Amino acid sequence: xxxxxxxxxxxxxxxxxxxxxxxxxxxxxxxxxxxxxxxxxxxxxxxxxxxxxxxxxxxxxxxxxxxxxxxxxxxxxxxxxxxxxxxxxxxxxxxxxxxxxxxxxxxxxxxxxxxxxxxxxxxxxxxxxxxxxxxxxxxxxxxxxxxxxxxxxxxxxxxxxxxxxxxxxxxxxxxxxxxxxxxxxxxxxxxxxxxxxxxxxxxxxxxxxxxxxxxxxxxxxxxxxxxxxxxxxxxxxxxxxxxxxxxxxxxxxxxxxxxxxxxxxxxxxxxxxxxxxxxxxxxxxxxxxxxxxxxxxxxxxxxxxxxxxxxxxxxxxxxxxxxxxxxxxxxxxxxxxxxxxxxxxxxxxxxxxxxxxxxxxxxxxxxxxxxxxxxxxxxxxxxxxxxxxxxxxxxxxxxxxxxxxxxxxxxxxxxxxxxxxxxxxxxxxxxxxxxxxxxxxxxxxxxxxxxxxxxxxxxxxxxxxxxxxxxxxxxxxxxxxxxxxxxx
Amino acid sequence: xxxxxxxxxxxxxxxxxxxxxxxxxxxxxxxxxxxxxxxxxxxxxxxxxxxxxxxxxxxxxxxxxxxxxxxxxxxxxxxxxxxxxxxxxxxxxxxxxxxxxxxxxxxxxxxxxxxxxxxxxxxxxxxxxxxxxxxxxxxxxxxxxxxxxxxxxxxxxxxxxxxxxxxxxxxxxxxxxxxxxxxxxxxxxxxxxxxxxxxxxxxxxxxxxxxxxxxxxxxxxxxxxxxxxxxxxxxxxxxxxxxxxxxxxxxxxxxxxxxxxxxxxxxxxxxxxxxxxxxxxxxxxxxxxxxxxxxxxxxxxxxxxxxxxxxxxxxxxxxxxxxxxxxxxxxxxxxxxxxxxxxxxxxxxxxxxxxxxxxxxxxxxxxxxxxxxxxxxxxxxxxxxxxxxx
Numbered sequence: 001x002x003x004x005x006x007x008x009x010x011x012x013x014x015x016x017x018x019x020x021x022x023x024x025x026x027x028x029x030x031x032x033x034x035x036x037x038x039x040x041x042x043x044x045x046x047x048x049x050x051x052x053x054x055x056x057x058x059x060x061x062x063x064x065x066x067x068x069x070x071x072x073x074x075x076x077x078x079x080x081x082x083x084x085x086x087x088x089x090x091x092x093x094x095x096x097x098x099x100x101x102x103x104x105x106x107x108x109x110x111x112x113x114x115x116x117x118x119x120x121x122x123x124x125x126x127x128x129x130x131x132x133x134x135x136x137x138x139x140x141x142x143x144x145x146x147x148x149x150x151x152x153x154x155x156x157x158x159x160x161x162x163x164x165x166x167x168x169x170x171x172x173x174x175x176x177x178x179x180x181x182x183x184x185x186x187x188x189x190x191x192x193x194x195x196x197x198x199x200x201x202x203x204x205x206x207x208x209x210x211x212x213x214x215x216x217x218x219x220x221x222x223x224x225x226x227x228x229x230x231x232x233x234x235x236x237x238x239x240x241x242x243x244x245x246x247x248x249x250x251x252x253x254x255x256x257x258x259x260x261x262x263x264x265x266x267x268x269x270x271x272x273x274x275x276x277x278x279x280x281x282x283x284x285x286x287x288x289x290x291x292x293x294x295x296x297x298x299x300x301x302x303x304x305x306x307x308x309x310x311x312x313x314x315x316x317x318x319x320x321x322x323x324x325x326x327x328x329x330x331x332x333x334x335x336x337x338x339x340x341x342x343x344x345x346x347x348x349x350x351x352x353x354x355x356x357x358x359x360x361x362x363x364x365x366x367x368x369x370x371x372x373x374x375x376x377x378x379x380x381x382x383x384x385x386x387x388x389x390x391x392x393x394x395x396x397x398x399x400x401x402x403x404x405x406x407x408x409x410x411x412x413x414x415x416x417x418x419x420x421x422x423x424x425x426x427x428x429x430x431x432x433x434x435x436x437x438x439x440x441x442x443x444x445x446x447x448x449x450x451x452x453x454x455x456x457x458x459x460x461x462x463x464x465x466x467x468x469x470x471x472x473x474x475x476x477x478x479x480x481x482x483x484x485x486x487x488x
Numbered sequence: 489x490x491x492x493x494x495x496x497x498x499x500x501x502x503x504x505x506x507x508x509x510x511x512x513x514x515x516x517x518x519x520x521x522x523x524x525x526x527x528x529x530x531x532x533x534x535x536x537x538x539x540x541x542x543x544x545x546x547x548x549x550x551x552x553x554x555x556x557x558x559x560x561x562x563x564x565x566x567x568x569x570x571x572x573x574x575x576x577x578x579x580x581x582x583x584x585x586x587x588x589x590x591x592x593x594x595x596x597x598x599x600x601x602x603x604x605x606x607x608x609x610x611x612x613x614x615x616x617x618x619x620x621x622x623x624x625x626x627x628x629x630x631x632x633x634x635x636x637x638x639x640x641x642x643x644x645x646x647x648x649x650x651x652x653x654x655x656x657x658x659x660x661x662x663x664x665x666x667x668x669x670x671x672x673x674x675x676x677x678x679x680x681x682x683x684x685x686x687x688x689x690x691x692x693x694x695x696x697x698x699x700x701x702x703x704x705x706x707x708x709x710x711x712x713x714x715x716x717x718x719x720x721x722x723x724x725x726x727x728x729x730x731x732x733x734x735x736x737x738x739x740x741x742x743x744x745x746x747x748x749x750x751x752x753x754x755x756x757x758x759x760x761x762x763x764x765x766x767x768x769x770x771x772x773x774x775x776x777x778x779x780x781x782x783x784x785x786x787x788x789x790x791x792x793x794x795x796x797x798x799x800x801x802x803x804x805x806x807x808x809x810x811x812x813x814x815x816x817x818x819x820x821x822x823x824x825x826x827x828x829x830x831x832x833x834x835x836x837x838x839x840x841x842x843x844x845x846x847x848x849x850x851x852x853x854x855x856x857x858x859x860x861x862x863x864x865x866x867x868x869x870x871x872x873x874x875x876x877x878x
Contacts, residue, residue: 019527026555027529029543030536035504040548048528074506075530096528120512127514141573142506357503357574419500 006045008067008090015057020048020096031072031081031091035142036359037418037428038080038450043070043089048096052174052182052225055092059223060180062090062480069178069480071219073147074117076139077449078360082219083484092223094146101226105129109171111228114146121145131231134169146224149173150217151449173214174226178476186211186228213471218453219482221475235300239307240334242326243318244292251275251293252371254321258297258314259367259405274337277399294326296334357418359427361434362411363443367403373443374401374410380437381412381430388426395423409446450485457487491592491599491693492541499541501574501583508534508568508586517800517832519571521807521825522561522814531558534568534586541589556597556604560817562590563825564689565807566775587812594691594813603691606817611692614699618681619650620816631657632676635664639678641709645737646674647724649717649846650682656846662869663716663742665878670755674714677706685723685772690813700731712738714745716869718773718845719811725777741773742869743844747782750789757875760792765866766838767795768829768852769805770845778803783844783868790875798832806832808843810851819854826855830863840864842871 006023013021022028023045032040049055062069070084072093084091094115101111103125110133112121118133119141125131143151149170172186186209214224245251255275278291297314301307315325325331361381365373378399385395394416401410416423435445435455444459445452460468472479472488479488492499511519518524523533530536537559543549564587574583597603598611610620617625629639631653637646646667652660667674681703684696703724707713715721724739749755767787773779780802787795800806809815809825829852833841841863843849852865 022527022529024531024552024554024558026540026543026549026552026558027531027536029549030530030539033504033539035506046529074510075504075535076506093529117510117512119510120518123512123514123517139505141511142509144510357501417501418503419497421500 006088008061008065009045011061012045012047012058012090015061016047016049016054020050022046028091031075031093034075034077034079034081034449036078036080036431037357037424039428041081041083042086043084043091044087045089046072046091046093048093050096052176055094055097055176055223055225056180056182058090058092059176059178059480063178063180063478066478067480068483069219069223070482071146071150071223073115073144073151074139074142076142076147077151078447079445079452080450082450082482085483089483094223094225095144097225098144100124103129108231109228110231111172111226112145113226114144114149114224116145117141118143118145118148125231126234129231130234132234133229133231145227149215149227150219150224151447169230170211170215170227171230172228173211173224175214175222175224177222178472178478178481182225183222184226185209185214218449218485220453220472220485220488222481235302237301237304237307238298239301239311240296240298240331240337241311241314242330242334243295243297243314243323244290244326244330245294245323246292248277248293248371248375250322251295254318254323255295255401256367256405257317257321258295259403261313261317274400274402280398280400290327290330292326294330295323296330296337298334298337357424358413358415359431360411360413361431362409362413362445363435363438364407364409364446365443366407367405369443370401370403370408370410373438373441374399376441377410377412377434377438380434381414384430384433388430390423390426394420395427410443453486454484490544491595492544492589495541495589495592496545498584498589499538499545502535502538502542503574503583504535504539505573506535507571507573511571511573515800516571516804517806519567521565521567521809521828522563522821524828525809525821525824526561526818529558531555532561534572534584537562537586537593538584538589541593544593551593551597551600551602553602553604556594556602556607559590559593559597560604560607560690560813561821562587562812563771563807563809563814563822564590564812565771567771567804567807570775570803590812591689591691594689595693596691598691598693604817607690607692607813610686610690610813610816611695614682614684614687614692615695618699619654620682620686621650621654623650623654628653628680629676629678631660632664635661635668637664638673638675640675641677641707642673642675643711644672644674645707645710645713646676647683647703647707647713647715647717647720648676648680649715649720651719651846651850652717653680656849656867659716659846659849659867659869662867662873662878663714665873666742666746666869666876667714669873669876669878670749675710677703679706681706683717683720683723685719685727686813686816688723688727689811696727697731700728704728704732704735707737710737712740714740714742716742716844716867717847718770718777719847722772722776741777741779741782741844743773743783743786744779746872747785750785755789755876757790757872759875759877761790761871761875762792763840763864764794764796764838765840765842765871766798766833766836767801767868768798768808768833768841768843768848769802770843770848771805771807771811773844774805775803783842786868786872787842790871793871796836796838798829798836798838800832808848808851810847815847815851822851823855823858826851827859830855830859830861833863834861838863840866842866842868844868 032042068085068089097113097115299310520533526532572582684699688696809822
């Protein structure tokens with residue numbers, strides 16, 4: 001029996017070579033889901049370009065034929081795969097574009113292709129130069145540069161170094177727009193900023209800065225093909241501590257106080273502090289640590305003396321706020337979080353599925369609303385579990401929050417037995433309901449994929465929607481880019 | 489019923505976190521060699537394969553020739569299992585064992601008559617001559633002609649395997665000479681058949697069972713069976729019990745035996761070998777059986793040898809590319825993967841790669857030839873025999 005190809009199969013094969021295009025049903029199916037229980041969305045063909053020119057050709061072909069494009073990176077999204085156009089859409093798998101384009105040690109810039117894994121980029125920079133780039137804690141291993149930049153509202157900034165956001169770290173991007181044209185922004189190579197301004201550190205712009213238009217854009221306007229990052233020296237010394245508290249109030253008070261001195265204690269070098277619930281502590285330490293509210297903190301320093309001083313200052317603050325240093329299991333967990341050789345917080349975050357299949361209930365409230373968000377979310381989850389007949393032994397969870405003086409994240413990761421399809425359906429239902437519930441209170445997720453974008457777009461003002469529509473019409477006139485994202 | 493059905497739970501437990509594609513840090517340098525050297529679609533590595541398996545179990549997909557071709561790119565190296573982001577909290581084991589899923593899918597494909605030609609040829613050749621190399625069964629013992637090895641069952645038996653019997657006879661000879669020099673009485677089977685490893689990896693389950701039953705029956709009476717082929721060793725230790733139940737003898741790899749003898753002071757190697765070598769962990773010995781220490785101990789005991797570690801090594805080691813039927817299905821890809829290994833060895837200044845598996849040695853040698861590399865390639869037994877004055 002002769003198989004019927006996707007209408008664009010031969011044209012796409014001419015662009016990338018037959019080896020790198022497939023319309024086999026099983027290949028398309030393998031691109032149909034993300035790491036959540038959301039139902040599959042199976043597109044019609046998958047193509048793996050290796051160069052800017054190939055991406056441009058694919059976008060031009062898609063425009064000529066009005067065929068939707070669904071960009072794909074590490075497929076680490078957490079809100080369901082892009083809807084696209086089932087049976088027809090072109091999945092553009094960017095992971096073949098995985099080169100480091102330029103390492104500028106003088107100006108501490110690195111420019112990389114969008115399909116490179118962030119973990120690989122970081123590992124190579126660390127091994128070859130002792131440098132790192134700005135990363136989110138999760139996802140870490142799975143994400144590509146492009147997926148991370150376009151898929152998270154702050155390119156990961158809000159999670160990893162909340163005080164600064166992405167601005168200082170993502171210096172520029174190169175994008176193939178939906179209209180097939182190529183634009184370079186910010187301080188990437190070839191942009192007007194770097195060619196005319198002597199020092200990119202000045203962040204002097206000769207035009208409005210539009211890099212962030214593409215950060216968190218979820219492929220709405222085009223396909224990211226390159227990102228330029230600011231690099232920083234990997235800290236020589238890492239130190240950590242775990243502090244325990246009798247009540248959430250004491251722990252939160254301490255957390256807030258620590259946040260206020262982040263700028264002094266942790267300038268530039270990333271640090272972390274996580275406030276974990278008693279149940280979370282028990283789960284993380286396999287029942288070895290007492291069930292108490294715990295703050296894990298980690299500091300990076302140039303030498304032992306600096307690290308000791310930072311930890312000493314943190315200890316003093318904790319003591320003033322009514323907390324104390326935790327027991328060995330908790331301290332050990334803090335050590336794991338800060339130490340990349342033991343997995344690190346990144347590993348923990350990247351593999352939040354470490355205990356099996358999981359669903360993330362995570363939103364980003366303003367700092368002052370974190371306690372309310374945390375407690376009411378917890379109550380909401382418990383109530384819905386009860387209503388839907390989900391018993392405690394069917395799921396386990398980690399609960400924690402993190403953030404800075406202005407805002408943060410409350411996170412509930414629910415692990416479940418994914419062989420129980422009835423349970424999976426209930427969690428899928430809860431996941432959608434939770435974000436609706438949270439959005440009504442002004443709490444939105446940080447990751448911009450699938451359902452999350454549709455949800456958030458519903459809360460845009462009509463004026464903002466019009467503005468976005470104008471941009472969309474200008475940059476992607478045929479609306480071929482990622483249909484269904486942000487309700488476009 | 490599909491073979492895959494038995495692994496339904498494993499399939500559903502995959503969290504699709506993607507670590508099996510992109511884990512990379514100071515110890516791990518990429519995960520799936522097939523992914524990097526094939527078309528690189530999601531279906532060329534663990535996560536996509538498991539999702540396809542789910543599609544088949546749920547009736548959304550069917551097996552096809554084309555799917556068989558995709559699945560044939562998996563070397564079953566187990567690095568995806570090693571780097572799996574999911575962990576069973578009760579057992580501490582990774583959630584998903586994709587090589588097992590791949591083997592079950594290949595078995596389904598074989599039974600449905602959809603297998604690729606190299607896989608069916610492998611099976612028919614082995615059925616006919618008891619080896620996959622298209623060699624005469626009568627020639628199996630030619631390598632041992634001048635070694636005066638009894639071929640009756642003794643307390644210690646040396647299971648040679650097809651690759652050492654026909655292709656890497658130097659490793660078989662070295663192993664035999666080591667045992668003789670150590671005054672360990674041992675025998676080899678007069679009617680040894682293929683262990684079945686390449687067949688089980690490529691879906692021929694029924695034939696594998698026949699081979700297993702024959703070999704175990706032939707070895708009855710032995711107290712221990714020594715292997716210098718990692719593939720045969722893994723097959724006996726891990727896979728034979730599912731066909732024949734508990735084995736009636738102990739199994740051990742030559743590196744384990746030698747390591748024990750070194751510790752007991754019964755093996756002394758005196759001839760220096762002045763060479764900077766690196767050890768390639770065969771997947772079947774390393775990740776499959778967790779034997780990392782013993783081969784290194786043996787190499788360190790050889791005077792003059794400087795042992796350096798590649799990045800990556802041990803549990804994170806890069807597969808040679810030859811396993812899982814890839815060598816026969818996609819020989820070019822197998823050599824390309826092995827060529828990565830040469831680069832890793834060069835990076836650390838090694839002048840030779842040492843393995844403990846004749847199949848790995850063959851594939852690495854092919855890469856040396858293909859890239860005009862000046863690296864030397866040895867089986868660990870060759871260096872030990874040399875240092876013992878053989």
